[in-house]
Amino acid sequence: MRVLFLVQGEGRGHLTQALSLAQLLQIAGHEVVGAIVGITADRDVPTFFSEKFSAPITPVFSPGLVYNAGTNALEPVKTTLQALRYAKPFWRSLVQVRDIIEKEQPDVVVNFFEMLGGMTYALLRPTVPMVCIAHQYMAFHSNFQRPKGQWLYRQAFKLNTRLTCFGAQELLALSFDKQPDEPHKRVRIVPPLLRQEVTELKPTAGDFLLAYVTQPGLKVELLKAHEQHPDIRMDGFHSGVTIPDQAIDDTLTFHAIDGKRFVEFMACCKAIVTTAGFESVCEAAYLGKPALMIPQSNHYEQACNAIDGQRAGVGVASDRFDLDKLINYLPQYDKQLSERFRAWHAQGYFLFLAALNRASTPTSKPSSGGFFQTRMRHLLRS
Missing domain, CATH: 3.40.50.2000 (Glycogen Phosphorylase B;)
Structure with a gap:
């Protein structure tokens, strides 16, 4: 099986998860053909990832999160405004991602919470199936614990999470412990991906x-x-x-x-x-x-x-x-x-391989919504 990664470059979490899954796939005899990593103007691919990831890495522009310089608090409004300001280069990035996928023709694309993945599949419809992996997909699970109040932040978080996974065959939600799958939501619960160190x-x-x-x-x-x-x-x-x-x-x-x-x-x-x-x-x-x-x-x-x-x-x-x-x-x-x-972590080897095998032989492709596609194409191109 040939696998292409799409990885959010913000922070260490998604990048280390990608390294861990690459190790797992190599042990199982599969090939990771490369990684598309979302970067910003002031954030390149981290050295720890580029030094350890053995396949080719393609940096692609992706709007990042904005934090307060003094308190390090997340700034949701500024994050949204920044994404709108970068609409045109973001569209070019989606085209670049689509072209890489179609050129490499992997059996499956694995997206580690990079918005470029969900938006590319929503608007440009690559033919290769995609699986999304992140703890954030627990947000769609009925048992997930949430803080009281904070309605605005909750809706912004869920919207951002949905934007990463349009068109995905399955959402592999990393969890602290075993929870029941919810296949009607495309959600399957899997263990954390931990680095070998x-x-x-x-x-x-x-x-x-x-x-x-x-x-x-x-x-x-x-x-x-x-x-x-x-x-x-x-x-x-x-x-x-x-x-x-x-x-x-x-x-x-x-x-x-x-x-x-x-x-x-x-x-x-x-x-x-x-x-x-x-x-x-x-x-x-x-x-x-x-x-x-x-x-x-x-x-x-x-x-x-x-x-x-x-x-x-x-x-x-x-x-x-x-x-x-x-x-x-x-x-x-x-x-x-x-x-x-x-013991829960040890089950990951079989659960991840089973999910990728299911995705590489899909029976149907999830719909991303024609009206949504048309409106977003118009917004990003204008």
């Missing part, structure tokens, strides 16, 4: 807390928590640190952002403090480390992740760096969860 680690019991600090406000909260609990050792990987290790005092050390070192620290920590990104929380669960999940401000998807992760028992949700909340949660953490999580 994590699954090869051997976790040990630790006595320190590990934090991943990318938001300026989170660093301030971490320092306050440290002042209140100076006896608790904490290590924080912080985007503002330029040297490998910066000791603040005997029990607090900041480290420069380094993905490899971070997971090594994770394997031997007591618990982690992180934003509620699906990938990092799953890595912690695989290693048996409870998580304090703090969603980024205005980031509806992370708010959902935190609630759903708490339901699944991988950690506790919080709206701030509440160290007392984490300390009180630790005795309640189920130490058998990691074993169950690993």
Whole structure:
């Protein structure tokens, strides 16, 4: 089977998932013929992906998300306005994606939450079947946990999610645990795709807390928590640190952002403090480390992740760096969860291969809606 990837280049999650699936497909004897990666004017294909992905990579322009420079909060209105401003180059990108698909003629296209994929299939109708993979597709599942209120953010999140998956044969929703499939919605539940660097680690019991600090406000909260609990050792990987290790005092050390070192620290920590990104929380669960999940401000998807992760028992949700909340949660953490999580993760090999085999021999193609196609073509070309 020949497989072509379409990958959202925003953040690390979808890119690491693509690397993980490529490893799985290669083990099974299938060929990944290439990857189309969505980039912006100020964000190229990350080095960690280009160095590890063995097939050709084609960067294609795709409107990115807009975050507040001071708070790192997601800006939904500015994100939408930016997408409209780039309508013409976005249309050219859709044509480029369609042409690559038709030239390569893979047996199936796998889309890791890149809007270029859904919109290309909605408007230009490539003949190759597509499967979409992302945790975000849990939003269409009846059991998915959502925060109360936030109606506008919820609708924007669902709209953005739908735009990525028009024309897909199936939506493979990555989940913390097993849930029933909902084939009438094209939704099938699959385990997380974790990078090999994590699954090869051997976790040990630790006595320190590990934090991943990318938001300026989170660093301030971490320092306050440290002042209140100076006896608790904490290590924080912080985007503002330029040297490998910066000791603040005997029990607090900041480290420069380094993905490899971070997971090594994770394997031997007591618990982690992180934003509620699906990938990092799953890595912690695989290693048996409870998580304090703090969603980024205005980031509806992370708010959902935190609630759903708490339901699944991988950690506790919080709206701030509440160290007392984490300390009180630790005795309640189920130490058998990691074993169950690993067993669920192990099923992925068969579930992903089965899904791609189904898609490569489809009985019918989902309709993307003629009226929608006509209006969107007119908007993007005008």
